[in-house]
Amino acid sequence: MSRSGARVPRRLTRWWRGRSLRTRMTVIAATAIAVSVFVAFQVASELMDRKLLETAENQLHADSRVLATNAERAGLAQVQLPPYPGSGRLARVILPDGSTRTPAGQPELPPVSEQARRVAEGASTDLLESTDWNDGYRVYTLRVGDGAVQVADLADDSPINEFGFGMLLIGLLCMAGGALVGRTVARTALAPIDRLTAAAVHVAQTRDLDADIPDEGGGEIRQLVQSINDMLAALRDSRQAQRLLAEDAAHELKTPLTSLRLNVELLIRLDRRGTLDSALPAESRTRLLNDLGAQVAELSTLAAELTDLARGDVSDESTELIDFADVVVAAATRAGSRAPDMEIVLDVTPVWVSGRPAALQRAVLNLVDNAGKWSPVDQPIQVRLRAEGASAVLEVDDAGPGIDAADVPRVFDRFYRADSARALPGSGLGLSIVQRVVDAHGGRATVARSARGGALLRVDLPAASPPTARPLFTAGKDTAAR
Known part of the structure; x- marks a missing residue:
């Protein structure tokens, strides 16, 4: 095929794609009727031609027999x-x-x-x-x-020609009628789509996500309307979650920022007066600076956790098959290095899961850090990992006061902190991040009271088959990490 010949289909394709759905339906209806009339004309013409030929031949045979009979008699x-x-x-x-x-x-x-x-x-x-x-x-x-x-x-082909001319006129009328009918059918069939489009444009222009699109029509139209309404509901939930996150973040940031501003203003005012050394003895100044450092650290932690939480499930990290025991050991080692006074006892066995290693390590680290806030210095934090049925079960056990029954339903809520935890450092986002990571991996996070009277935080993740058989490994079993 030449280049000019190849351009024609491409031009027709671009032209067709540029037409509206209503125009396409009209063209399809008119074309279908035209093809049907043409086929009917061809079949009818063939049948009529055969019938006329058969009739003419029969008449020729009859006339020739009459003439032959007369010729036999008379010569x-x-x-x-x-x-x-x-x-x-x-x-x-x-x-x-x-x-x-x-x-x-x-x-x-x-x-x-x-x-x-x-x-x-x-x-x-x-x-x-x-x-x-x-x-x-x-x-x-x-x-x-x-x-x-x-x-x-x-x-004589005149009957066929007359028949063909009549069929041509009928075909043209049928094409015009088909185009009209196709246009009418398209307008009627696409009326719900037009109303759906208008409603979607209204939502896009007004940003009013509360305006559900009326459910009308049936079949595919109803499914489309329901899908769009579900999408709007998801957007409403997302907007509400963003609003709550912003409000909660503003509330949580207000206290440390206010304290930080007051302390800094105090230092600036005393320094301007030249009374910094006399008004603030060395001990008080050291305590104030330590408070400022703690507040800055708290703000940095809160900002990091807010960033991590706001990202949701968006992550460049790919899912891979990993030994959860390696993740748990790495998280416990990291927690022990950040808090040297915290004793962690590991009792883990290899359990393979499919997940994102960094996200899972962050979740385990948050669980251990949370336990470290409550567990007494002389009582170790127990971290256990085992395979249980088709699940990988992680338990973090502390010897603290435990969680009140009234606080259990909200333990994994964002920014939620029990009354007894108000004086402790933290943002109330750690366990919320744990919940999000576990949900993203198809698991479940629960809280209960441990046998030692403290809190028992449990995570169940779907287990996966190991890539190859490997000998049993107990990472730090019955050993302490400091």
Whole structure:
């Protein structure tokens, strides 16, 4: 195919894609009707042509038999041939010597063909042939005695032509009607889509996510409307979650920022007066600076946790098959390095899971850090990992005061801090991040009271088959990490 020939389909494709759905439906309806009319015309023309030909041939046979009967009675040379009336079929007698007789006034027929002469000589009994002479004749030759008789009629295509012209007019009318019907059907069928589009445009322009689109129509239209309403509901939930996150963050940031601002203003005011050393003894100044450092650290932690929480499930980290025991050991080691006075006892066995290593390590680290806030210095934090059925079960057990029954339902809520935890450092986001990571991995996080009276935080993750068999490994079992 040449380049110019290849451009035509591409142009038609671009043109078609640029049309509206209503126009496409109209064109499809009109084209379907046009094709149907064309096929019907072809079939009808073929059937009509065959029927007319069959009728003409039967009439030729009948007329030739009548003429042959008369010729047998009177003889080929004496049979009476009535004068030609001016229209109708033509007749001719072929004598034994090859000469012919025709009615008076009859138009000249085509010369006797070689096949017709052989019929007259006895080679066969009859012959039907068509000629292209003048307008074209159908000639039937029937042997009679030592000669033959012929009956011919003019091949007339006018009925077929008239029928075709009529079908053409009908086809054009059907195409116009099909386009009109297609346009009407498209307008009716797409009316719900138009209303749906208008509602979606309204939502996009007004940002009003509370405006549900009316559920109308059936089948695919209803499914589409329900899907869009579900999407709007998800957007409303997302916007509400963002608003709550912003409000909670502002509330949590207010206290440390206020304290930090007051302390800094105090230092600036005393320094301007030149009374910093006299007004703030070395011990008080050291305590104030330590408070400032703690407040800055708290703000940094809060900002990091807010960033991590606001990202949701968005992460560049890919999911991979990992040994959860390695993640737990790494998180416990990291927690021990950040808090050297915290004792961590590990009792873990290899359990393979499919997940994001960094996210899971952050979740385990938050669990251990949370336990470290409550567990007494002389009581270790117990971290256990085991396979239980089709799950990898992680338990972090502390010897603290435990969690009140009233606080259990809200332990994993963002910014939630029990009354007893108000004086402790933290933002109230650690366990919320744990909940999000566990949910993203298809697991479940729960809280209960441990046998030592403290809190028992448990995480269940779907276990996976290990890539290859490996010997049993107990990471730091019954050992302490400091």
